[in-house]
Amino acid sequence: xxxxxxxxxRFFELEKWRHLRFAVNESFSTAADVSLHLxxxxxxxxxxxxxxxxxxxxxxxxxAESISRKVSFNDKVNPDSVLSLLRIHRFTDSQISTIITDYxxxxxxxxxxxxxxxLQFLKSRGASTSELTEVLSKVPKxxxxxxxxxxxxYYDFVKEIVxxxxxxxxxxLSPSSSLLSHGSKQENKIRNISVLxxxxxxxxxxxxxxxxxxxxxxGKDKFEESLKKVLEMGFDPTTTTxxxxxxxxxxxxxxxxTIKARVEVYKRLGFSVExxxxxxxxxxxxLGYAEKNIADSIETFLELGFSRDEFVxxxxxxxxxxxxxxxxxxxxxxxLVKEMGFADKGxxxxxxxxxxxxxxxxxxxxxxxxxxxxxQLVAELMGIFTRGPVSTK
Numbered sequence: 001x002x003x004x005x006x007x008x009x010r011f012f013e014l015e016k017w018r019h020l021r022f023a024v025n026e027s028f029s030t031a032a033d034v035s036l037h038l039x040x041x042x043x044x045x046x047x048x049x050x051x052x053x054x055x056x057x058x059x060x061x062x063x064a065e066s067i068s069r070k071v072s073f074n075d076k077v078n079p080d081s082v083l084s085l086l087r088i089h090r091f092t093d094s095q096i097s098t099i100i101t102d103y104x105x106x107x108x109x110x111x112x113x114x115x116x117x118x119l120q121f122l123k124s125r126g127a128s129t130s131e132l133t134e135v136l137s138k139v140p141k142x143x144x145x146x147x148x149x150x151x152x153x154y155y156d157f158v159k160e161i162v163x164x165x166x167x168x169x170x171x172x173l174s175p176s177s178s179l180l181s182h183g184s185k186q187e188n189k190i191r192n193i194s195v196l197x198x199x200x201x202x203x204x205x206x207x208x209x210x211x212x213x214x215x216x217x218x219g220k221d222k223f224e225e226s227l228k229k230v231l232e233m234g235f236d237p238t239t240t241t242x243x244x245x246x247x248x249x250x251x252x253x254x255x256x257x258t259i260k261a262r263v264e265v266y267k268r269l270g271f272s273v274e275x276x277x278x279x280x281x282x283x284x285x286x287l288g289y290a291e292k293n294i295a296d297s298i299e300t301f302l303e304l305g306f307s308r309d310e311f312v313x314x315x316x317x318x319x320x321x322x323x324x325x326x327x328x329x330x331x332x333x334x335x336l337v338k339e340m341g342f343a344d345k346g347x348x349x350x351x352x353x354x355x356x357x358x359x360x361x362x363x364x365x366x367x368x369x370x371x372x373x374x375x376q377l378v379a380e381l382m383g384i385f386t387r388g389p390v391s392t393k
Contacts, residue, residue, distance in 0.1 A: 047074070050068040053067055053100070057100060058093075072108075089133070102141070103141045103144070131159065135162060138207060153186060158207065161173065161207075165203060173198075188219060192218075193206050199231075201244075205241050216248055216252035216253065223252065243284060246284035250287050254288070271315075271316075279316060282319055294322070297322050297323075300329050
């Protein structure tokens with residue numbers, strides 16, 4: 001594994017409560033008023049997760065709404081208990097905000113019977129307040145561990161990384177035997193993440209992999225083999241982290257014969273072997289599409305007026321379009337034709353330069369201003385079928 005590391009170095013996210021409606025006679029109006037009052041928040045409106053986050057933690061509306069799509073609760077009793085517990089254990093407001101942002105599910109955990117025992121357990125092992133709050137605010141998801149053994153193992157590993165990364169010089173990790181159980185998936189995961197750290201993968205992504213359920217990071221021989229291939233292909237875990245992880249996952253999941261068969265499918269469609277691997281470097285999931293998905297995709301584009309050559313060129317420039325569903329492709333095209341004023345296929349529909357119109361950037365601006373939509377979304381929609389994303393600046 002050490003030689004692999006050296007080798008690698010060379011290549012380099014509650015729904016709102018519905019308003020209570022009472023179809024009752026006036027004699028029940030008082031009871032209805034009481035029921036409504038019980039729902040009201042401090043400002044007299046119905047309780048929502050996003051409002052709670054804004055009022056209790058000072059989150060922006062945008063962030064609060066984003067978090068509210070990941071966790072749901074009907075009142076503030078339980079989340080208040082969680083926040084109170086964290087403050088008792090001297091987590092700062094900043095650390096609490098980080099914890100809720102990264103792991104909002106903690107707000108629905110049982111503060112008394114789940115969270116408190118875990119915090120006490122970690123302290124009983126010698127964790128100081130400053131250490132405890134720092135480690136858990138880095139990887140709050142480990143609080144979801146069901147077993148003390150798993151909790152302590154991950155906690156110790158995160159602590160080791162955090163402490164090592166504080167040094168001005170890179171420190172190689174040497175996980176102690178207490179972190180490892182011979183042959184276990186957790187042992188493999190810790191060992192593999194240590195290797196990825198040595199290759200320069202950012203701390204935040206390392207911690208994300210640690211608490212994830214992805215299979216490749218729990219492998220042993222296959223992991224080493226896949227990692228070697230990814231490094232040889234020029235993926236850099238320090239700069240192209242998401243592509244790096246995507247490529248590693250794909251090569252780990254697919255057998256040699258499956259990869260060979262997928263390449264042959266693309267060759268029959270007009271892609272060269274070099275094209276396939278160039279696209280893979282940009283969009284690793286490209287190799288994971290089944291033959292039927294690929295066939296369905298090309299048929300969709302052909303029905304929209306693309307020639308086979310245009311389809312190949314579109315995928316080479318925007319490989320993500322291959323993974324779009326038939327409905328999505330048609331909706332994006334309809335958007336461009338109907339809303340952006342592009343010609344449809346019956347009057348010279350073309351995906352590239354002949355489809356591009358003078359002042360296209362101005363059209364984007366006008367549409368954005370008129371419909372109050374996300375500029376980047378419009379640019380992305382247009383970019384899918386043109387030479388590249390259209391600037392909205």
